[in-house]
Amino acid sequence: MRAAGRPGGEEQVVSEPTATAGAVQRLWQAVIGGDEHQAAATVRDALAQGVSEETLLLQVIAPVQEKVGVEWAAGRISVAQEHAATAINERVVAALAHRPGTSRPAPERGRVTVACVDGEWHALPARLVAEVLALHGWRVDYLGAQTPTPHLVAHLHLTNPDAVLLSGSMPTHLPTAHGAITACQAIGVPVLAGGRAFGPQGCYATALGADRWAADARAAAAVLAAGIPRPGASAIRHTVDDLPHLGDQEYTLVAQSRTRFVKQTLADLEDRFPAMRAYHRIQQERTAEDIAYIVEFLATALYVDDPDLFTAFLTWTDGILTARGVPARSLRAGLDALAGQLHDFPRALKMLEHGRTALTEHATRPVPGPDIHV
Structure with a gap:
């Protein structure tokens, strides 16, 4: 925690949990009101109060985005409001990453690729993971939403990363994810799967043959820090090898x-x-x-x-x-x-x-x- 200035020159000590909770409320009001400038100001104020960038990503922006989905599902906000709120959150993440006068750690740990399954347009969870990994010292190639598997594989041939982080939110993309997992492993790149599409405790990631699964960005950073062995020749397999019921x-x-x-x-x-x-x-x-x-x-x-x-x-x-x-x-x-x-x-x-x-x-x-x- 750190001291935050008050009008009149007095100092007030604000704990990170208190600052975080306040930031969540203010960011929600900003994004639901379509106020991008206020959303960015909320993040800047939280940083000034001592909230870390990783905390802002995972404990402020992420829960606000989750609430956007909940409110849309309950019929309390429109599709247009949901799209606008998501777009504002995406721009806030970009502003946070590229704010003037700051520098991130040099990418000393290695190189990874973060991409969404082809057809998956919920890209913000993957973007948050990419930003957190960059904070942990990884060089991250973030490919964004709806990455076609052939283009993903072509990128891997060029960069030879330590791992691919494959993100999916919609379970209907699991068959496509299966093909992507197999294709990446076939060229010797391990796959770390994440996102709600992969089921409770990553049960579908396991069923589809992913090398690892992570529940969230911090877990992904921990898995990568521990290391994921590169797939051997046995990784080249057919769909029915994983899922004989097909x-x-x-x-x-x-x-x-x-x-x-x-x-x-x-x-x-x-x-x-x-x-x-x-x-x-x-x-x-x-x-x-x-x-x-x-x-x-x-x-x-x-x-x-x-x-x-x-x-x-x-x-x-x-x-x-x-x-x-x-x-x-x-x-x-x-x-x-x-x-x-x-x-x-x-x-x-x-x-x-x-x-x-x-x-x-x-x-x-x-x-x-x-x-x-x-």
């Missing part, structure tokens, strides 16, 4: 038939839920998006063979729809309509039944779903 082709067939399933489910849903016939265009588009997500999450659950991934999404969606005034029975009707098309897919039908049970339990005993937004 041999039944259910994932492939569901993923390839996604568009047809969505269209037919929409048509069947009008018979099961007649209120849909009165929907205006925007409501129809959102319903189609919801069904598309249901099919995507079902396919991903088939890929990793975990019904809990699917049910976690369903209960989260149930909460979103309830917050927006959409009757809960519409989601169950959608599952019933989808099940009618999956009579040749026993694993998928079992997951749909698991999902129905979870929704019933969720209705009688509400529990929070996973925050897949941040």
Whole structure:
């Protein structure tokens, strides 16, 4: 802690926890109000009070961004407000990293690449990790959101880093992440996975063959400091080596038939839920998006063979729809309509039944779903 000036020349000692808590409140008000200048001033004031840069990144900016996702999910802020708040947080991170008159430690530990899985546009968690690793003395190549695997591999050939940190927030990108993990390891670069897409305790990172998993930026720094061995020739493997259940082709067939399933489910849903016939265009588009997500999450659950991934999404969606005034029975009707098309897919039908049970339990005993937004 350090002394902070007060009007009139008196000094006040402010503890870091107190300064941090105040900064979280002020930053939230700034980003939700769309005030970029106030957001930057909040960070500068916290630095002046002795809050470290790492604390600002992980205990001020990160929780504010998480709250942005929670408020959007609850229907209390709009999509536009969510985008604006995220953009402000991203610029605050950049301003923090490049503020005049400061210098970071020389990159003495080694070189790493930080990238988001192809298709993953939630880039702020990866950016926070990149900034923290730079503070810990790593040279960081930050590739940002939606990094195509061929371009990632090409970059690794050029830089030969000590590790790749692969970030994912949306579980539907796990099949793509699997391909990226395998491709990186095939050229001898170990993969450290992170982000909520990889499941509780990194269970999906383990299933997909990642070399390590980290729950947060500080854990990632610790894992890298301990060292990750480079993959050997045994790292070159096929998908079915990691996930033998894919041999039944259910994932492939569901993923390839996604568009047809969505269209037919929409048509069947009008018979099961007649209120849909009165929907205006925007409501129809959102319903189609919801069904598309249901099919995507079902396919991903088939890929990793975990019904809990699917049910976690369903209960989260149930909460979103309830917050927006959409009757809960519409989601169950959608599952019933989808099940009618999956009579040749026993694993998928079992997951749909698991999902129905979870929704019933969720209705009688509400529990929070996973925050897949941040």
